[in-house]
Amino acid sequence: MTPDDWELWNAWVRAQRLLTRELDRGLQRDCGISKAEFSVLVTLWRTPGHEARVADLVEALGWEKSRLSHQLTRMESRDLVTPTRSGPSGRRTGISFTAHGRSIIQDALVIHGNNIRRHFLDELTPSQAAAIRSWAEQTIERIEPAG
Amino acid sequence: MTPDDWELWNAWVRAQRLLTRELDRGLQRDCGISKAEFSVLVTLWRTPGHEARVADLVEALGWEKSRLSHQLTRMESRDLVTPTRSGPSGRRTGISFTAHGRSIIQDALVIHGNNIRRHFLDELTPSQAAAIRSWAEQTIERIEPAG
DNA sequence: TCCCCAAAGTTGATGCATCAACTCTAGGGC
DNA sequence: GCCCTAGAGTTGATGCATCAACTTTGGGGA
Numbered sequence: 618m619t620p621d622d623w624e625l626w627n628a629w630v631r632a633q634r635l636l637t638r639e640l641d642r643g644l645q646r647d648c649g650i651s652k653a654e655f656s657v658l659v660t661l662w663r664t665p666g667h668e669a670r671v672a673d674l675v676e677a678l679g680w681e682k683s684r685l686s687h688q689l690t691r692m693e694s695r696d697l698v699t700p701t702r703s704g705p706s707g708r709r710t711g712i713s714f715t716a717h718g719r720s721i722i723q724d725a726l727v728i729h730g731n732n733i734r735r736h737f738l739d740e741l742t743p744s745q746a747a748a749i750r751s752w753a754e755q756t757i758e759r760i761e762p763a764g
Numbered sequence: 765m766t767p768d769d770w771e772l773w774n775a776w777v778r779a780q781r782l783l784t785r786e787l788d789r790g791l792q793r794d795c796g797i798s799k800a801e802f803s804v805l806v807t808l809w810r811t812p813g814h815e816a817r818v819a820d821l822v823e824a825l826g827w828e829k830s831r832l833s834h835q836l837t838r839m840e841s842r843d844l845v846t847p848t849r850s851g852p853s854g855r856r857t858g859i860s861f862t863a864h865g866r867s868i869i870q871d872a873l874v875i876h877g878n879n880i881r882r883h884f885l886d887e888l889t890p891s892q893a894a895a896i897r898s899w900a901e902q903t904i905e906r907i908e909p910a911g
Numbered sequence: 912t913c914c915c916c917a918a919a920g921t922t923g924a925t926g927c928a929t930c931a932a933c934t935c936t937a938g939g940g941c
Numbered sequence: 942g943c944c945c946t947a948g949a950g951t952t953g954a955t956g957c958a959t960c961a962a963c964t965t966t967g968g969g970g971a
Contacts, residue, residue: 618877625897632900635907730765748895750772753779760782
């Protein structure tokens, strides 16, 4: 790797981390939830009926199922989502909002959306936006083709 | 946020996570270390004399000191770095490689460098590279001006 | 009908990231 | 010489991310 390559890589890593840290802090400060919690809530929000199975969320989020399972355990204890449990083992078969979770995500969609715009979208020139979009799409397609 | 904005943001987040996960796995598989360990080792490698104080590494890495302290504890137990300890409290005053750590980073510089090139640099068109570089630089400057 | 298997979900362990609070240390002003 | 404070480093707690191994469940075919 040339020094120039290294510099680009380094800058990318650092910028990426600064941005996500900034946004995560804002979310915590303004809405009281983490980025991971936001991801789950917004995904649930976008599913018809605001109700989903664990596997549906896994699919939509692109997460590993164990990650989501742990996350749901935490979110349940924070009264953000509530599961329908079934069978003798009591595993989760359906996930939906609690009243609290619904209220949080409604606020967060606005507030966090503004933060994303302010820290990311608004800072991009049109050509930067186009480049980043095309890079992201081709990267997703390369590493995780077809879902 | 428009649906288009949302899509861009989502794609960016997902691409970023896929890429870092892929690289972290490669590093683990090929070199037996994590991304965090690589960061510390390469930073130490780049300091003159291959010896640094904790605060120097904090500065060069842009990490919080507690993060580095925890990381050094783990890396010490994995025989990657060795501290000079001093005072009755035995705190670390200088960090340097173990023989093992030095050998690992020498290999990793080549192997991980190739992985970075393969998964990131080589995939970028010149205009994407320029856009990402300029975005990264302006983001760093905006969030963390002057260090 | 019964078995088997694949899919769904869980669990435990480990490491990374962050925050808040703490201790130690060195150096300057008196 | 003595105090006092700013900086250096540590610690404990908590949450996120990943891996490997496990259990349960629901169908489909012999």
